[in-house]
Amino acid sequence: MRFRSLFLLLTGVALLASLKPPPAFAQDGAATFKTKCSACHGAEGQGKIGPALKGTSLSADDIANLLTKGDDAKKPPHKKAMNGVSDADAKAVAEFVKTLK
Ligand code: HEC
Structure with a gap:
């Protein structure tokens, strides 16, 4: 009986863990900055090209x-x-840029 409840408990925990939503990579401003901006603006936003x-x-x-719109x-x-910067990406990366000091 004790083994059975332990088994149920473990299955429950595993089930809960698998229900966690995946991380929102697309909205991760720091990651977007690294892949799409740092080559020109520097890894810490210190400026480059x-x-x-x-x-x-x-x-x-x-x-x-x-x-998202560009400026003539x-x-x-x-x-x-x-290219390849969605509205959500732009918002997230803009907020990340504001944290650079
Ligand atoms: C190919 C190189 C390149 C890439 C990639 C790039 N930039 Fe730029 N960025 C520039 C250049 C060059 C300017 C200056 C443009 C000008 O003043 O006419 C600039 C200007 C800016 C400005 C205006 C700065 C100011 O003080 O007026 C912002 C904000 C900016 N970039 C953000 C970003 C972000 C965020 C990304 C990534 C999503 C990015 N840039 C990707 C080259 C780049």
């Missing part, structure tokens, strides 16, 4: 808009919307 982003005076919304007054790659 592109200007430094850490301590930027732009708001997270400005940054997200630049990525900017040089490439920001003249146009960036």
Whole structure:
């Protein structure tokens, strides 16, 4: 009887663990920054080919808009919307950029 309840308990725990939602990789701003921005803006946003982003005076919304809509007054790659950056990615990466100091 004791083994049976132990077995049930373990199955229950395993079941609960498997129900956890997968991590939201697409919304992970730090990961997006690393793969899509750091080559030009530096791993810490210190600037490289592109200007430094850490301590930027732009708001997270400005940054997200630049990525999803582009700005005709900017040089490439920001003249146009960036490829492969969804609205959710842009928002997450913009919030990540605002944490760089
Ligand atoms: C191919 C290189 C390149 C990549 C990749 C790139 N950028 Fe840029 N970025 C630039 C350049 C060059 C500028 C300057 C454009 C200008 O001022 O006309 C710039 C400007 C910016 C600006 C405006 C800075 C300011 O002070 O006005 C922001 C914000 C920005 N980038 C964010 C990002 C983010 C976030 C990513 C990743 C999703 C990214 N960039 C990817 C090259 C790049």
